[in-house]
Amino acid sequence: MNETAERYLWCARALLPGGWADAVRLGLDAAGDLVSVEPGADEDGAERVAGAVLPGMPNLHSHAFQRAAAGLTERRHSADGDAAGDSFWTWREVMHGFVTRLGPDDHEAIAAQLYVEMLKAGYTAVGEFHYLHLDPVGAAYADPGEMAHRAVRAAKRAGIGMTMLPVLYSVGGYGGAQPNPGQRRYILEVDRFLELVGGLIGAYAGDADVRVGIAPHSVRQVPAAELKAALDGFAGLDAAAPIHIHAAEQVKDVDEHVRETGARPVAWLLEHAGVDARWCLVHATHLDIAETRGLAVSGAVAGLCPTTEANLGDGLFPLADYLGAGGAWGIGSDSHVSVSAVEELRWLEYGQRLATRSRNVAAPGHGGATGARLLTDALSGGARALGRPIGALAPGRRADLVVLDTDHPQLAGRAGDALIDSWIFSGNANPVRHVMTGGRWVIRDGRHAEEDAIADAYRATVARMAGAEGTGP
Ligand code: NGQ
Ligand code: ZN
Numbered sequence: 001m002n003e004t005a006e007r008y009l010w011c012a013r014a015l016l017p018g019g020w021a022d023a024v025r026l027g028l029d030a031a032g033d034l035v036s037v038e039p040g041a042d043e044d045g046a047e048r049v050a051g052a053v054l055p056g057m058p059n060l061h062s063h064a065f066q067r068a069a070a071g072l073t074e075r076r077h078s079a080d081g082d083a084a085g086d087s088f089w090t091w092r093e094v095m096h097g098f099v100t101r102l103g104p105d106d107h108e109a110i111a112a113q114l115y116v117e118m119l120k121a122g123y124t125a126v127g128e129f130h131y132l133h134l135d136p137v138g139a140a141y142a143d144p145g146e147m148a149h150r151a152v153r154a155a156k157r158a159g160i161g162m163t164m165l166p167v168l169y170s171v172g173g174y175g176g177a178q179p180n181p182g183q184r185r186y187i188l189e190v191d192r193f194l195e196l197v198g199g200l201i202g203a204y205a206g207d208a209d210v211r212v213g214i215a216p217h218s219v220r221q222v223p224a225a226e227l228k229a230a231l232d233g234f235a236g237l238d239a240a241a242p243i244h245i246h247a248a249e250q251v252k253d254v255d256e257h258v259r260e261t262g263a264r265p266v267a268w269l270l271e272h273a274g275v276d277a278r279w280c281l282v283h284a285t286h287l288d289i290a291e292t293r294g295l296a297v298s299g300a301v302a303g304l305c306p307t308t309e310a311n312l313g314d315g316l317f318p319l320a321d322y323l324g325a326g327g328a329w330g331i332g333s334d335s336h337v338s339v340s341a342v343e344e345l346r347w348l349e350y351g352q353r354l355a356t357r358s359r360n361v362a363a364p365g366h367g368g369a370t371g372a373r374l375l376t377d378a379l380s381g382g383a384r385a386l387g388r389p390i391g392a393l394a395p396g397r398r399a400d401l402v403v404l405d406t407d408h409p410q411l412a413g414r415a416g417d418a419l420i421d422s423w424i425f426s427g428n429a430n431p432v433r434h435v436m437t438g439g440r441w442v443i444r445d446g447r448h449a450e451e452d453a454i455a456d457a458y459r460a461t462v463a464r465m466a467g468a469e470g471t472g473p
Helices: 064-069 088-101 104-120 146-158 181-185 190-203 224-237 251-261 265-272 289-298 306-311 319-324 341-356 370-386 416-425 451-469
Strands: 007-016 019-028 034-038 047-055 057-062 123-130 161-168 210-212 243-247 279-283 301-304 328-331 401-404 432-437 440-444
Touching: 019 416, 047 432, 057 279, 057 301, 057 328, 057 370, 064 088, 064 104, 064 451, 088 181, 104 123, 104 146, 104 432, 104 440, 104 451, 123 146, 123 370, 123 432, 146 161, 146 190, 161 190, 161 224, 161 370, 190 210, 190 224, 243 265, 251 265, 265 289, 289 319, 301 370, 306 341, 319 341, 328 341, 328 370, 341 370, 341 416, 370 416
Parallel strands: 007 047, 057 123, 123 161, 161 210, 243 279, 279 301, 301 328
Antiparallel strands: 007 019, 019 034, 047 401, 401 432, 432 440
16 A cells, blocks of 8 residues: 555545445545545545445355356256255255366356456455366366466456465365265365465465465365365465365254264364464354354354355354354355345345344344444455455555445435445345446446456357256256
8 A cells, every 4th residue: 555645536425434424535546545534525626426335345255167057056956756855965966067067268257257247246356265276187287276367367357356265175075085076176185285375376476456365175075184284384375364164054064074073063163273363164054052152252254155055055144143242254155146245135134034033133233224234244254254455445445345326216315324224125226336446447337348248258158068068067
């Protein structure tokens, strides 16, 4: 961050860390960071921004390639008479089959389309939990970072901030199971994994729009010894970067971990992995009360992905207890069955209402606004999980912001927290009008400058993949 602003935005109203403010003058430096935030200021030659200005929303969990499979896994996969029926586990088989057909160009085309969709939905940064490291037969690309670089390239073209989280995926499943053919592309030895991470850190050093962390996939796919080796090795590469892991998404994950180790997975991680504010436990769906409190006090972020968790039949996160314990959390679109910050926040709250037959579960006390609380928690937790200075309109943060159209009928007559509540809990129109990331307008009047070309490339990829295999996964 430079000390001096090179230009100014003047916002009729903006959500600042202390709440809504009028006539806010934002100073931006040449690098795209905020250097000053002055409420009640004169317009004085600044670029005028009409509407309501919010910090851009971090999307802390994405598997970009799954965007192209969204909608293709909604046919029954289990056999008639199979009492268990379809589940997360049958979905997972279909998903593993899908990746056998995806090359680097496909990955980049799908990611670019997805990231434009994210920006239009108000997401300004993404955590890409990336495990497609190897080619379809399980051999290394000439550049081991090929597939990761393609996702970063897509992010740069779209203009979304990127936290690249290369995944360590060591075994096929519990008990050291052999990988199936779909999983071949994910598996790296810890040494190769750390080389990949080191290479990515070097490639994006000094780039304010990219951060590199790591993601041991889950305690199911990474045995304790590999997890420890990866964490030790990563501490020598970057001792402050984010660490993400899938945790306790399915009851079976909990049961198997108890059978193997005697401990529930989140309890085990809290005890053995040094979980702290660098960590993001994605899903963390099935927690007992001790784990709920332990996770909250660890400072880690719970990475909640309500639309995917619903789509996959995972279960419901114990939100009220976790909020009561002061836990941090953020949202992710994960499998991208929905790319909408509104839908993630809305369904997080609705899941709780349905389960508890009550209302305003996330509201912060008497008279507190539910949508506003959800939004502000997800901004701060998401920023922490992505390890970048984002999530607030404050000096030192990236100039990542979303402008809501306050002329839209959905927001008519709304101000302050009622405006956020109305955005999140009324209707399905998208009032996101403009979006800025790192000081650049990337969405203007609801459009991205490259959206037509990006969508054409995406359509060509999907058509080719469908043509290669018939009707889909
Ligand atoms: C993933 N997705 O890595 O894409 C996982 C499924 C797994 C979610 N957990 C595969 N939602 O957990 O092995
Ligand atoms: Zn995931």
